[in-house]
Amino acid sequence: MVTMVKKISHSSQVANHVTLDELFQVLKKNKLKLTPPRKLIVEALLENHGPFSAEDIQTKFIKKNCDLATVYRTLISLEEARIIRRCEFGDGIARYELIDPHHSHHHHHLICKECKTVEVIDACELENTVNKFAKKRGFTNVSHILEFFGTCPNCQA
Amino acid sequence: MVTMVKKISHSSQVANHVTLDELFQVLKKNKLKLTPPRKLIVEALLENHGPFSAEDIQTKFIKKNCDLATVYRTLISLEEARIIRRCEFGDGIARYELIDPHHSHHHHHLICKECKTVEVIDACELENTVNKFAKKRGFTNVSHILEFFGTCPNCQA
């Protein structure tokens, strides 16, 4: 399944972005070798915004220059190294996006159920609530997934 | 993949619950025949709290008294009839829980990443925020998924 790829104007994107080299350093710190497939995938995710599926990455960005199985394996490694984050769109397909350590503001997405276009929602008012509930029940290591769905203006035909 | 089944004390559960008969009426209103598999599945979801996967339902609750394919088909029908709700735990497995029309307060879950035990979080402070963002961007028909994850006290060994 392939998602609509769409460049999104990201108002909060100011200077001081992560660079490819910085990301490569993070790979090294995590004892991950700098191989061609990994370079391609990290670069693709740095240059394209929005969560993408393994298939998206392989067919649209790196033009089949590495095997799909390698893309899956790489995405798992990158997530463990906290370079990318896994997003859940509720359709059984894993999608990933870069975590920019310089702009690590936690954010969410507004996804069109029809065309799967993704918009960024630069807000999360949940942190406090979440931690409160979790602590009260003795849970540790807490995280959450939050995604919004709807029909975008284009698809309301 | 099978989820840990655990009865949960649900503080907000007072009298005036849905009954099996009421649910059967809803089925009929939606032009769904009252067949043995459907009765079994609805009953299972009424008597057990917490989102369950198709496999959970078939193996734990109805003891293979109907085909797995039928469970999947039934769950889809029940969701369309708004008798059950689909939940997303981010592990590629669809889980469903009953929607009690008498206590239809929107709620979320706190899931242990290890044992998959589910606790109910009786709060959603998002409705307003959500609708605000969505409207601003011309989205209609808006919904959201929100689930919390962590490590439960038991699994912190």
Next chain:
DNA sequence: TTCGGTGCAAATCATTTGCAGGCGG
């Protein structure tokens, strides 16, 4: 040189679908 990483193909897992027979309304 040494493992970790890769490509390829086969396996796995959740879910869906085609089809012929069965039964609820």
Next chain:
DNA sequence: CCGCCTGCAAATGATTTGCACCGAA
């Protein structure tokens, strides 16, 4: 009696894994 439903088996789609070879450190 008429379709909707079901069981069974096969198909599908995403993801994972086994294995032999290869190349980054």
